[in-house]
Amino acid sequence: MAQLIDGKAIAAQVRGEIREAVSAWTALGHRPPCLRVLLVGDDPASASYVRGKQKAALEVGIDADTLTYESDISEAELLRIIDRLNRDAGVDGILVQLPLPAHIDEQKVIYALNPDKDVDCFHPANVGRIMIGEPRFLPCTPAGIMEMLRRTGIETRGARAVIVGRSNIVGKPMANLLLQKGVDATVTVCHSRTRDLPAITRQADLLVAAIGRAHFITADMVREGAAVIDVGINRVEDASRPRGYRLAGDVDFDAVREKAGWITPVPGGVGPMTIAMLLQNTLKAARRS
Ligand code: GUN
Numbered sequence: 003m004a005q006l007i008d009g010k011a012i013a014a015q016v017r018g019e020i021r022e023a024v025s026a027w028t029a030l031g032h033r034p035p036c037l038r039v040l041l042v043g044d045d046p047a048s049a050s051y052v053r054g055k056q057k058a059a060l061e062v063g064i065d066a067d068t069l070t071y072e073s074d075i076s077e078a079e080l081l082r083i084i085d086r087l088n089r090d091a092g093v094d095g096i097l098v099q100l101p102l103p104a105h106i107d108e109q110k111v112i113y114a115l116n117p118d119k120d121v122d123c124f125h126p127a128n129v130g131r132i133m134i135g136e137p138r139f140l141p142c143t144p145a146g147i148m149e150m151l152r153r154t155g156i157e158t159r160g161a162r163a164v165i166v167g168r169s170n171i172v173g174k175p176m177a178n179l180l181l182q183k184g185v186d187a188t189v190t191v192c193h194s195r196t197r198d199l200p201a202i203t204r205q206a207d208l209l210v211a212a213i214g215r216a217h218f219i220t221a222d223m224v225r226e227g228a229a230v231i232d233v234g235i236n237r238v239e240d241a242s243r244p245r246g247y248r249l250a251g252d253v254d255f256d257a258v259r260e261k262a263g264w265i266t267p268v269p270g271g272v273g274p275m276t277i278a279m280l281l282q283n284t285l286k287a288a289r290r291s
Contacts, residue, residue, distance in 0.1 A: 013274035035288035043073030095121035146275025167212030211252035227263035
């Protein structure tokens, strides 16, 4: 039976440390770190994530506010808003919640961010810096996973890490962090075209599931004793729940926990760590500016 990696508890510990660091920063006479979150449209999942980010930021003493826009806002208008925040010396971090409506080019929006305020670490300049081992910010979800592994004492040196999913937000930056000197994992990235996926995932000491499909990773795909990190947050219909759905990870939790050595739950695993790392990046941005 796997040991549970309690992301919720670890994230609370990290947030406590950030709260103290923010206090120490403002005690020196600096204004509190300032985060502006941009939410476009009315996607309920995005609205829920953004509420969680703002609440967590306020709780550690960050000046956080969410700017919300109708889904028909033009790309040009959104870019103007970003430009204004880029040049506002009172703003340290800017986060544009994704996905954006189809008529807005996400890449264009990401390129428009001032890299010094890009607390999501999505700008190509920041992504490139991770790749060469000179990060300005760390990408929130992969950094949250690294922090969870460190604080749980899971060894990455020489470990075989298999990442399932090649997104720009999780899969690719996760691979880069695991490859860094000192982390020293041997990394394989799998995706929808990977041949005989289970044969590869079964070799993993560390398996990171970031596919976006509920219960995709089944017990037969997991090596006995492996550490299994579940990045998925999928809504699955469940008439017994008040909202009509429940959250499910990319891992078939009940079966895989019988076989794995370590496993993260959903919810309460990677999600809270992602938010904690966003707060850390915001503090870092404030200290740098
Ligand atoms: N959408 C899903 N995950 C994320 C994230 O980490 N940051 C932003 N901005 N949008 C997201």
